[in-house]
Amino acid sequence: MRWSRSCIPTLKENPHEAEIPSHRLMVRAGLIRRLASGVYTFLPLGLKTIVRIESIVREEMDAAGCQEVLMPILHPIEIYEESGRIENFGSELFKLTDNRERTFALGPTHEEVITMIARDELRSYRSLPQCLYQILIKFRDEIRPRYGVIRAKEFIMKDAYSFHTDDESLDEVYRVMERAYRNIIERCGLEYRVVEAESGYIGGNESHEFMVLAGNGEDRILSCDCGYAVNLERAAARPVEPYVGEEPCEEQYREVETPGMTSIDEVSTFLKVRPGDLVKTLLYRTGDRNIAVLVPGDREVNDIKLVKIFDDPDIRFLEPGEIEELTGGPVGFSGPVGLPVETAIYADMLLKDGRMMIIGANRADRHLTGVLEGRDFKIDQFGELVRAREGDACPRCGKPMSMSNGIEVGHIFKLGTRYSSRMKATFLDENGESHPFVMGCYGFGISRLIAAAIEQHHDENGIIWHPSIAPLDIHILPVNVSDDEVMRTAERFETGLQEKGIEVLLDDRDLRPGVKFKDADLLGIPLRLTIGKKLKEGRVELFERSTGEIEELPVDTALERILERVGN
């Protein structure tokens, strides 16, 4: 393509709307433009990258034995009533009505639609397993769109759904899909982790996320050298060194004065103990019950786990007034000793070590030391309540895990029969008995992958594309387009390369060289052929964006060399 007649609107300055590098660069390099918050146009170069990623995805899906289909975007709302997911989506589901006042949703994902297809068309065990996939735009009314195309209200996604007679078959395909996803991300040249994940509102039993590592990623993951990785929100807290406190003694606990000290730091410093020697007592309200949650002083509660345990998304902290009413003491001095019997006491597993506790005395400016569970109060239930952190032990090998940030580009789920049984999608087995399909589903964010790739591979000058997903293969840069010899040479290369199926951008704009070089760095096409003053000596330059290496080539043999370099 010729730059002078292409829509590649590069920007010299950072757009006001963008904060993180990938978003800034996608706008500056002319890949995208915003229409509304979380709604973007993909301009020619942006679309070229999408097409390349899509073709990698198609190759891997086809190789994994999946078949491509195309499902509707417009979904009659009743199908979500049937699956019972309308509440799960809540306001995230885009709804609209047709001219007969029938309500439709814009497809946020397609479990319902595909399950209906399977119900009607895959009725025999003989035709199973099958896996169907599609690539299309999904709609989700995100509460807060963010970071350009990373969290958008509409985005391009590949989604696949598999149908099985039993769990073994699902496990097998699940592994094949995991391998396919690894292949896709590796072919895109990205560093990533596969992490154990929560299933969210998709539901199901087991799920894994594919995280492209990037400092600005929205997700936090703990990973270990042994290959294990887990989403922080799901990770269990396991200290590498078990807790060692003082030996429990037979005496009663003691009340100590801690004037004005409401924080763990203040109390531990004052009493000359480690923060982990204290026990934090957090008071919550769920439904009409008060709950006390006990965790080690140096740990934070994992809200997501609380919501799960109490099955209450609205669980909340008690207000200061409620705390005083319940405990008799002010905020900052709460403890489990002397709470009303109807207040259930939950404690994290980490407190199961029979330690002597230091806790609030439910009285202003007082704490209790030497408190023992069982003797002084009773814990009703232990559970995994705290957030894991960097340095916690790997559940597989026991070594400390490290924390990194990631962008979720893929998520695969073992759904089991969650959809098929609710939607009565069954097949007949060899005995003529009907069973609900065992299902898996597999999502991959194509538009998000672009941002993730840029987030991971850029420098202060612009994007650095991996060749497999770059919008074009080579950028021909004639330094002076009014020099006939230079332009003729550039055009000769353009034709020669295009004949070999290489995609070329020829910067034929009559601009100062500096402008063209800056723009070339910004676009980040893997190879750049500069044709300039050295042409008089019969040489051209081949520049590699990722390494900055320059190879000087004789004009006559350059084409061959370039084909070698691009060569697959």
Place this chain on the structure above:
RNA sequence: CGGGGCGUAGCGCAGCCCGGUUAGCGCGCCUGCUUUGGGAGCAGGAGGCCGCGGGUUCAAAUCCCGCCGCCCCGACCA
């Protein structure tokens, strides 16, 4: 939805507190000349519902009220 910030030419911004000529600057765009290996120079030019609506005032980009949009943090989240 809570907190914060912003909205003036295609892009990035100043002006607003303290109301008063014809609303400015840089980049980009158009014309001409010069220039051509890392964001050129000179000369000329086009381009504005100052987010929208209302109010105060002789007079509003500027003050007041309401609304809308955008971004960031949080809550939320394939």
